Amino acid sequence: MEIQFLGGASEVGRLGMLLRRGPQTLLFDYGMLPSRPPKYPIEAPPVDALLLSHAHLDHSGMIPWITSAYDIEVYGTPPSLDIADLLLEDSLKVADLEGFRTAFDGQDVARSRKMFRSFSFGDVLDFDGVEVLTHSAGHIPGATMFEVNVEKTVLFSGDLHTLSTDLVLGAKPVKCDILVLESTYAGRQHPPREQVQKDFLRKIKQVNQRGGIAIVPAFAVGRTQDIILTLAREKFYASLNGMGKTVNSIYAGHKGFVRSVRKLKDAMDKVNVVGGRKGLERALKSDVIVTTSGMLDGGPVINVIEALREDAKSAILLTGYQVEGTNGRRLVEKGEIAIRGVTVKPKCEVQKFDFSAHAGHNDLVKFVEGCDPEKVVLMHGDNRKLLADALEGRECVMPMEGEWVQL
Numbered sequence: 118m119e120i121q122f123l124g125g126a127s128e129v130g131r132l133g134m135l136l137r138r139g140p141q142t143l144l145f146d147y148g149m150l151p152s153r154p155p156k157y158p159i160e161a162p163p164v165d166a167l168l169l170s171h172a173h174l175d176h177s178g179m180i181p182w183i184t185s186a187y188d189i190e191v192y193g194t195p196p197s198l199d200i201a202d203l204l205l206e207d208s209l210k211v212a213d214l215e216g217f218r219t220a221f222d223g224q225d226v227a228r229s230r231k232m233f234r235s236f237s238f239g240d241v242l243d244f245d246g247v248e249v250l251t252h253s254a255g256h257i258p259g260a261t262m263f264e265v266n267v268e269k270t271v272l273f274s275g276d277l278h279t280l281s282t283d284l285v286l287g288a289k290p291v292k293c294d295i296l297v298l299e300s301t302y303a304g305r306q307h308p309p310r311e312q313v314q315k316d317f318l319r320k321i322k323q324v325n326q327r328g329g330i331a332i333v334p335a336f337a338v339g340r341t342q343d344i345i346l347t348l349a350r351e352k353f354y355a356s357l358n359g360m361g362k363t364v365n366s367i368y369a370g371h372k373g374f375v376r377s378v379r380k381l382k383d384a385m386d387k388v389n390v391v392g393g394r395k396g397l398e399r400a401l402k403s404d405v406i407v408t409t410s411g412m413l414d415g416g417p418v419i420n421v422i423e424a425l426r427e428d429a430k431s432a433i434l435l436t437g438y439q440v441e442g443t444n445g446r447r448l449v450e451k452g453e454i455a456i457r458g459v460t461v462k463p464k465c466e467v468q469k470f471d472f473s474a475h476a477g478h479n480d481l482v483k484f485v486e487g488c489d490p491e492k493v494v495l496m497h498g499d500n501r502k503l504l505a506d507a508l509e510g511r512e513c514v515m516p517m518e519g520e521w522v523q524l
């Protein structure tokens with residue numbers, strides 16, 4: 118048995134991992150890096166099936182390409198498949214708007230949808246004698262870890278969080294021989310979530326008290342739901358604009374993947390969903406505006422910032438990691454962003470809050486101890502060495518993209 122990364126081994130994004138055993142080749146995730154322009158993984162050879170850990174584009178973004186190339190089935194949880202479909206359609210719109218070349222078209226997306234096969238946690242999938250058991254990975258609702266059971270047990274973590282949040286229960290370790298582990302937060306810790314939520318709510322109140330509006334850019338998938346669940350703890354007049362509202366409805370329709378559908382629905386009822394041409398006008402009357410995109414690269418958040426950029430009483434509260442090269446990173450580092458090609462310096466206060474959906478360094482170390490593997494394959498990180506050092510005494514490998522690893 119051997120594995121090879123087509124992407125996303127030494128970096129975060131465009132993940133794809135081949136697992137070959139005898140005549141069988143399975144592909145775990147096949148994503149793209151939604152940078153500008155997008156970056157793609159190594160071209161996949163023919164495979165027997167694609168197993169999708171979750172919907173984020175860096176794991177799902179190449180699905181339409183591979184289903185068109187090889188006519189294979191794609192296995193995922195119902196929320197992962199529904200949301201991947203939504204994000205793939207959206208990625209075509211973004212590419213069209215920005216003038217980027219895409220790896221597939223609308224027909225490929227429609228064709229891929231027909232190849233979707235869903236499973237629930239605890240299901241065993243059988244690929245000609247290669248048995249795969251599915252577990253929750255925390256991270257976002259529906260995110261999956263795959264346990265491959267052949268002569269050895271291999272656990273593929275996908276993106277992982279062990280923390281139970283208002284949205285989703287944390288992942289539990291699974292005993293295995295080989296652990297293929299994401300390392301996004303190698304060397305970095307998260308502050309306690311309860312404290313982050315308290316500080317976040319306090320900040321919004323402070324901004325409102327001085328007469329400003331809190332602008333909360335948030336990824337549509339996972340983060341928006343975390344934020345509206347947090348806001349529901351207080352009585353704000355909150356607006357929600359952007360794709361997050363569609364994702365809310367998808368999650369609310371899939372019981373068993375969200376920690377509490379009732380709580381999510383209650384939180385949704387408390388926010389004012391705005392959209393269309395009147396959306397901005399209505400949003401600007403609220404205490405707090407939750408909107409996409411999370412890294413300020415397009416989406417309705419741009420119009421909100423444009424409207425409030427001269428208002429020093431208002432604040433932009435970032436809720437996720439800002440990748441290099443994005444507008445969000447530029448705002449944090451230089452206090453400026455590009456709005457439709459023009460550089461502007463918003464007068465609003467800028468603050469960051471860590472609502473990460475990935476396990477921090479110590480969480481990862483603890484997870485490894487719980488799984489107790491003989492070998493750890495570190496992937497999905499640009500600082501893997503720091504995690505390998507912390508796992509001293511255990512065999513750790515850090516393959517590069519394109520390199521085969523014998524298991």
Ligand SMILES: [Zn+2]
Pocket residue numbers: 171173256276
């Ligand atoms: Zn993810």
